[in-house]
Amino acid sequence: MTTADHLTRAFPSTADNALLSDPAVGTRVEFRGIVKDYGSTRVLHGVDLNIAPGEFVSLLGPSGCGKTTALRVLAGLEQATEGAVLLGDRDVSNLPTNRRDIGMVFQSYSLFPHLRVVDNAAFGLRRRGVGRADASRRAADALDLVGLGHLGDRFPHQLSGGQQQRVALARALVTEPRVLLLDEPLSALDAKVRVQLRDEIRRIQLRLGITTVFVTHDQEEALAVSDRIAVMDAGRIEQIGTPEDLYLRPATAQVAAFVGLSSVVPGVAEGGAVTVWGVRLPVHGAALDGPVDVFVRPENVRLVPASLPGVAAVVEESTFLGSYRRTLVRTDDRTLVRIQHSATERVDYGERVRIAVAAEPVTVRAR
Incomplete structure (x- = not known):
């Protein structure tokens, strides 16, 4: 199958697919002061989050x-200890999962092995009382949308892992939920399939206009597909912003350490x-005075000739990554x-080099 055939199959025209005949406008999602305790352990500490209709937030x-x-609190699989969950203007905090009109995809595929693919896709519709013929037609449309018509x-056992996740x-998607x-959903897949399915999920989400919340520990996934990212640590949101905001302007040391690669x-x-190796750099976030740890991105450090100002170092390793090389000194x-x-700028293990830092803004923490 050619790439063109695949795209045609994965993204049929609106006229040919019932799911696309009336694209969703998305639903606003809001967390208001969500607290969640398990016994004496508090795992969510007053989480506030506002997601716009049709937005993709990780x-x-x-x-x-x-x-x-x-x-899980948003899905209704867990009851918040305090706070409220809103879908649109409606408080759904006390509604069960099956009355929240959401679709959910887990890490495990959870397909029924004895059912055909089309019947697995139609399962939610059948549970809602949709007739077999109508459910099968709508399931076929959903399978077309993900390229498996x-x-x-x-x-299921006749499909690859990536196909099962599709x-x-x-x-x-077949029930046309308000929120996905x-x-x-991608962590059990190999690297190449993970990237392909990640990108396809984003394309489908944009085409349907469905509000989507995506949980991941993989920063590359989050940076690649999100409109905004909420970085969480110890049950709190450290920072929420666009991928560019989080990478270029991290508000805290935790965000700088987790999003992207940094040297401390x-x-x-x-x-x-802050002064680093004789160079004065602007600082993101709260100003500090005295000795600090500085988070420096690898693209803001360069190798310099011995005749220029810099810091002496020894090469520990150097890795070729196609269009660029990443070196540890x-x-x-x-x-x-x-x-x-x-x-093209090659260095070898044990080689003596000099490095300098560019005068780009950095994040710091007290030492």
Whole structure:
């Protein structure tokens, strides 16, 4: 099958697909002061979040930060200890999951092995009392949307992992929910399939206009598909913003450390700036004074000739990544620093080099 054939199959014209005949306008989602306790342990600490209709928002953070719990509260699978969940203008905090009009895709495919693909996709409709013929037609439309219309008569064991997850996505979309929830749906897939399905989920979401909340610990996934990202840590939202905001202007050290790759180098802060290796850099966030740790992005460090100002270092490793090379060096004060530079600028293990930092804004934390 050619790429053109695949796109035609995955994205049929509006006239040919009932799911696309009246595109959704999206539903506003709001968390108001959500607290969640498990016994004496508090896992969500007054989470506030407002998601615009049709927006794709990712909850990003390390394991145990509360992102999946927040999604489960939104889905109605967990009851909040305090606070309210709103869909549109309606408080749904006390409504069961089956009355919230949401679609959900989990990490595990959870397909019925004894049902054909089309019947798996139609399952939610059949549970709602839709007739078999109508449910099958709408399920076929949903399978077309995810590029699997030609595999409706197969059984789950005859599909790859990526194809099974597409069926799970079709099953979530077929009921035309107000909100789509995705809980680490790609983590069980291999890298190439993960990227392909990630991008396809985003294209489908944009075409349907459905409000989507995506839980992931993979920053690359979140940066690639999100309108905005809420970075969570220890049950709180550290920062919410566009991918560009979070990468270029992290509000806290936790965000700088988690989003993107940074080297932590020593510096001295004073008057809203910090001095690193003799270069004065502007600082994001709250101003500090005194010794600090400075988060420096690898693209803001460069190799310089011995004749120019810089810091002496020794190459620890250098990795070729196609269009660029990423090199790890150790300065004479034992600080490890990553540098992103041209692939044609080659250095070898053990080589003595000099590095310099660009005068770009940085994030700092007290030492």
